[in-house]
Amino acid sequence: MAVAEFTPSSSSIIKKTSLYSSQLSYVSTHQISYKRRFSLRPLQRTHYANICCSVTSNEVQAPVVTNDLKKKPECFGVFCLTYDLKAEEETSCWKKLINVSVSGAAGMIANHLLFKLAAGEVFGPDQPIALKLLGSERSIQALEGVAMELEDSLYPLLREVSIGIDPYEVFQDAEWALLIGAKPRGPGMERADLLDINGQIFAEQGKALNAVASRNVKVIVVGNPCNTNALICLKNAPDIPAKNFHALTRLDENRAKCQLALKAGVFYDKVSNVTIWGNHSTTQVPDYLNAKINGFPVKEVIRDTKWLEEEFTEKVQKRGGVLIQKWGRSSAASTAVSVVDAIRSLVTPTPEGDWFSTGVYTDGNPYGIAEGIVFSMPCRSKGDGDYELVKDVIIDDYLRSRIKKSEDELLAEKRCVAHLTGEGIAVCDLPGDTMLPGEM
Ligand SMILES: NC(=O)C1=CN([C@@H]2O[C@H](COP(=O)(O)OP(=O)(O)OC[C@H]3O[C@@H](n4cnc5c(N)ncnc54)[C@H](OP(=O)(O)O)[C@@H]3O)[C@@H](O)[C@H]2O)C=CC1
Numbered sequence: 101m102a103v104a105e106f107t108p109s110s111s112s113i114i115k116k117t118s119l120y121s122s123q124l125s126y127v128s129t130h131q132i133s134y135k136r137r138f139s140l141r142p143l144q145r146t147h148y149a150n151i152c153c154s155v156t157s158n159e160v161q162a163p164v165v166t167n168d169l170k171k172k173p174e175c176f177g178v179f180c181l182t183y184d185l186k187a188e189e190e191t192s193c194w195k196k197l198i199n200v201s202v203s204g205a206a207g208m209i210a211n212h213l214l215f216k217l218a219a220g221e222v223f224g225p226d227q228p229i230a231l232k233l234l235g236s237e238r239s240i241q242a243l244e245g246v247a248m249e250l251e252d253s254l255y256p257l258l259r260e261v262s263i264g265i266d267p268y269e270v271f272q273d274a275e276w277a278l279l280i281g282a283k284p285r286g287p288g289m290e291r292a293d294l295l296d297i298n299g300q301i302f303a304e305q306g307k308a309l310n311a312v313a314s315r316n317v318k319v320i321v322v323g324n325p326c327n328t329n330a331l332i333c334l335k336n337a338p339d340i341p342a343k344n345f346h347a348l349t350r351l352d353e354n355r356a357k358c359q360l361a362l363k364a365g366v367f368y369d370k371v372s373n374v375t376i377w378g379n380h381s382t383t384q385v386p387d388y389l390n391a392k393i394n395g396f397p398v399k400e401v402i403r404d405t406k407w408l409e410e411e412f413t414e415k416v417q418k419r420g421g422v423l424i425q426k427w428g429r430s431s432a433a434s435t436a437v438s439v440v441d442a443i444r445s446l447v448t449p450t451p452e453g454d455w456f457s458t459g460v461y462t463d464g465n466p467y468g469i470a471e472g473i474v475f476s477m478p479c480r481s482k483g484d485g486d487y488e489l490v491k492d493v494i495i496d497d498y499l500r501s502r503i504k505k506s507e508d509e510l511l512a513e514k515r516c517v518a519h520l521t522g523e524g525i526a527v528c529d530l531p532g533d534t535m536l537p538g539e540m
């Protein structure tokens with residue numbers, strides 16, 4: 101590696117070289133975790149100061165090798181260089197690196213999401229990130245491919261990429277955990293079986309988060325059945341605040357906004373205050389009572405109660421299934437977009453008067469919904485990663501009865517996974533019509 105090859109643009113640094121080291125690390129006497137690590141050396145974080153702040157300055161100092169390369173066995177090529185930057189080139193405009201762990205990282209949703217995360221679409225253009233990708237023995241090769249594509253994309257904000265199959269390694273110091281991986285329900289599989297199989301994955305991941313993640317990690321569960329998976333996860337992570345766990349219902353909110361906009365003949369940015377209540381399943385309740393179009397109650401703009409009560413509600417509830425029939429696979433791109441929306445809603449202040457939906461723990465909720473389940477409700481955030489439930493919503497008899505149905509379903513799911521939440525022996529009496537949005 102010749103110093104002469106160096107050019108001052110950030111992308112050329114990443115393009116020309118990459119660190120690619122593989123190692124076998126012994127996790128326990130029984131389990132071997134195969135881990136590959138793609139990493140940028142700290143010098144690049146310094147280099148990033150040039151990228152984000154000195155747009156007007158072309159003056160970049162020539163690199164100076166200050167360390168003995170032999171003392172850095174992990175580094176490769178240009179990443180072994182240490183730059184002796186002038187003090188004034190240090191800036192305060194870039195934030196501290198954050199660790200984002202993603203499970204199911206070789207799957208379809210992740211294939212869209214990871215590139216949005218790395219591009220800065222989620223946490224912003226001044227937020228460097230480390231991506232820690234969780235796969236399995238079956239997906240480790242695919243995961244290497246994903247990591248290589250991330251490398252080849254030359255994202256300046258992407259500081260580190262690591263892949264592994266052990267959640268205790270991959271969730272280390274995670275500040276965000278995006279839990280996407282889950283077994284899809286196959287033909288003839290009972291929902292109780294799906295709850296059990298996926299529940300075990302989320303019980304293990306909850307334990308791992310509890311052991312090694314940041315104490316204030318924010319967890320977004322995407323893998324279905326996401327509400328109950330999130331419940332299992334949080335119950336297995338008693339040292340992390342229960343309110344930090346979310347089940348993704350933002351896709352449902354986006355779908356509802358789209359249908360309301362279409363019916364009212366407005367662009368969808370005119371639709372606000374849409375709540376999805378309940379489970380990410382066909383019992384979910386898209387709330388048109390509190391929603392607004394151009395700041396007016398939906399019912400004043402769309403004067404077709406029959407459409408709202410029946411067609412609209414069912415369309416949103418079954419959108420995932422219709423899409424699977426057309427596409428032959430479940431929503432991946434729009435789900436990834438909705439994960440972006442869900443995170444952005446937590447890291448940016450909610451616009452005045454508006455709110456967003458997310459599935460969160462019901463303890464202390466002001467709506468009279470049973471405690472101890474993960475239920476989608478309206479929330480506002482100050483942009484600090486935390487949220488509060490919105491109090492000023494109207495719940496009429498129609499809404500109440502619909503919400504009750506979703507609540508009953510989630511309570512039944514909870515009884516069915518009692519063995520995974522530490523609440524005794526599981527009893528599965530699931531309502532017969534319980535379905536994921538993708539099932540029809
Ligand atoms: N909440 C929501 O709004 C939505 C949720 N979803 C859900 O998101 C999840 C992921 O969807 P998508 O990315 O499209 O799915 P993919 O099938 O593309 O990927 C799923 C990943 O899950 C992992 N997985 C974990 N356990 C198993 C298992 N036992 N059998 C098979 N795969 C397993 C696999 O990765 P590995 O082998 O590395 O573990 C696989 O890569 C699904 O549960 C889906 O239902 C989908 C759309 C919307």
Ligand SMILES: O=C([O-])CC(=O)C(=O)O
Pocket residue numbers: 324351419420421430431536537538539
């Ligand atoms: O059932 C699925 O996998 C798809 C799904 O959740 C959705 O489209 O909302």
